[in-house]
Amino acid sequence: MLAELTANAVADAVARREHRPLAEVEAAALARPAALDALEALRPAAHVKVIAEIKRSSPSRGSLATIADPAALARSYELGGASAISVLTEGRKFGGSLADLETVRAAVALPVLRKDFIATPYQVLEARAAGADLVLLIVAALDDVTLRELFDLIVSLGMTPLVETHSADELDRAAALGARLIGVNARDLSSFELDRDLFGRLADRFPEGAIRVAESAVLSPADVAHYRASGADVVLVGEALVTGDPIANLSAFLAV
Numbered sequence: 057m058l059a060e061l062t063a064n065a066v067a068d069a070v071a072r073r074e075h076r077p078l079a080e081v082e083a084a085a086l087a088r089p090a091a092l093d094a095l096e097a098l099r100p101a102a103h104v105k106v107i108a109e110i111k112r113s114s115p116s117r118g119s120l121a122t123i124a125d126p127a128a129l130a131r132s133y134e135l136g137g138a139s140a141i142s143v144l145t146e147g148r149k150f151g152g153s154l155a156d157l158e159t160v161r162a163a164v165a166l167p168v169l170r171k172d173f174i175a176t177p178y179q180v181l182e183a184r185a186a187g188a189d190l191v192l193l194i195v196a197a198l199d200d201v202t203l204r205e206l207f208d209l210i211v212s213l214g215m216t217p218l219v220e221t222h223s224a225d226e227l228d229r230a231a232a233l234g235a236r237l238i239g240v241n242a243r244d245l246s247s248f249e250l251d252r253d254l255f256g257r258l259a260d261r262f263p264e265g266a267i268r269v270a271e272s273a274v275l276s277p278a279d280v281a282h283y284r285a286s287g288a289d290v291v292l293v294g295e296a297l298v299t300g301d302p303i304a305n306l307s308a309f310l311a312v
């Protein structure tokens with residue numbers, strides 16, 4: 057599934073490139089105001105921080121929420137105390153788009169993450185051109201050479217890579233990159249199985265000074281407390297926020 061999602065995302069980017077050549081996207085990326093400092097926004101604190109996600113649907117859960125006005129949802133997230141906003145820009149399975157990202161960028165003052173299946177420099181340039189401050193890199197989807205190339209490009213454009221892992225080996229590959237923002241996704245992106253204890257089993261393996269992000273499977277304050285007790289600085293939450301009251305849920309999560 058992960059390989060298919062990535063291949064489709066790359067194919068869609070190749071199709072966009074037909075209409076918007078790389079040089080044009082690069083010029084738009086370089087013309088953007090500087091990216092916001094996501095490492096500062098997500099710096100470990102006395103309380104857990106939340107990256108709140110704009111997510112309409114997913115392969116594992118199907119349709120979750122219509123989200124006709126992503127800007128309004130993003131403003132609710134900002135009001136509710138989120139530290140950053142994740143925008144799923146994949147269109148086929150998640151119902152997202154780069155237009156969503158641009159809309160959210162214009163609506164809030166928080167760092168914005170492009171959450172997609174990124175495997176080419178063109179997609180990274182698109183992210184910056186749309187106003188992203190962070191870009192997701194999924195270690196399981198990339199070989200080491202591509203991972204290094206994309207990581208360095210993201211950093212050179214002033215953005216922050218969020219490097220996502222799902223095993224000890226992937227965490228070591230993230231550490232070898234020099235990643236300072238590392239996620240452990242509880243969701244196996246091939247089988248969709250959820251393992252909330254994976255973060256705790258890997259917590260000791262994070263490199264010194266890295267910000268630790270627990271991704272997926274937060275449905276209640278108890279889930280946030282579980283991740284926090286296991287060492288998470290940040291939780292990334294989608295489903296619970298798009299299907300419930302975002303402000304009330306955020307405030308309950310931040311009170312943990």
Ligand SMILES: O=C(O)c1ccccc1NCC(=O)[C@H](O)[C@H](O)COP(=O)(O)O
Nearest residue numbers: 114115116245271272273274293294295
């Ligand atoms: O959510 C899925 O079904 C999914 C399937 C395959 C690849 C990625 C997928 N989701 C991306 C994410 O990692 C989550 O959207 C994110 O961590 C939030 O998860 P949740 O709070 O459980 O919605």
